[in-house]
Amino acid sequence: MMRYRKAGNEAAGGLIVPFAPMQYRKRSTMKRINYITKENFNKYGIIIDFTGRPDNPSFEIIVKNEEDPWRIAMLRVEDREFTFLEKHPASLETFEPVEGVSLLLVSLETEPDEFEYFILDRPVCLNHGVWHSIITLTEVSKIKITENLEVDTDYYNLNEPLELFAASHKKSAL
Numbered sequence: 242m243m244r245y246r247k248a249g250n251e252a253a254g255g256l257i258v259p260f261a262p263m264q265y266r267k268r269s270t271m272k273r274i275n276y277i278t279k280e281n282f283n284k285y286g287i288i289i290d291f292t293g294r295p296d297n298p299s300f301e302i303i304v305k306n307e308e309d310p311w312r313i314a315m316l317r318v319e320d321r322e323f324t325f326l327e328k329h330p331a332s333l334e335t336f337e338p339v340e341g342v343s344l345l346l347v348s349l350e351t352e353p354d355e356f357e358y359f360i361l362d363r364p365v366c367l368n369h370g371v372w373h374s375i376i377t378l379t380e381v382s383k384i385k386i387t388e389n390l391e392v393d394t395d396y397y398n399l400n401e402p403l404e405l406f407a408a409s410h411k412k413s414a415l
Contacts (some may be wrong), residue, residue, distance in 0.1 A: 341382030
């Protein structure tokens with residue numbers, strides 16, 4: 242059984258969380274879980290928020306797509322480990338947290354070393370073709386999703402589940 246000491250560096254914009262690598266389960270690697278900021282999420286998509294225009298409008302269109310009709314859906318997340326990734330080559334997709342605490346995995350590649358993790362604590366819109374997956378850190382999470390009416394999806398099954406381990410509050414040896 243692996244044990245972990247309390248880990249984290251919230252002042253640096255994220256938490257450090259150990260996970261068991263997918264091919265070499267006997268070693269562990271530390272991966273940072275980030276809070277979403279404009280700077281660190283830019284390559285995957287945008288934050289759904291006011292843009293900070295000088296005229297400070299009370300209504301602002303953040304994302305629009307006049308070529309394809311969109312749909313709004315709800316996603317119930319009960320998974321606690323990542324087992325697959327998906328991407329939508331021809332559709333933007335929003336993830337808007339409604340209930341619970343979720344962890345968003347995003348990547349431009351399917352290599353585990355390239356995965357980045359974000360606490361989904363604010364609404365985001367993923368770019369076309371971004372690999373992604375979501376797990377819950379609570380019993381259940383609910384996410385509002387907006388995407389094209391018709392969505393083509395590519396799936397990538399992980400070799401084995403990617404488990405994240407919560408850091409212990411007690412000091413213990415690794």
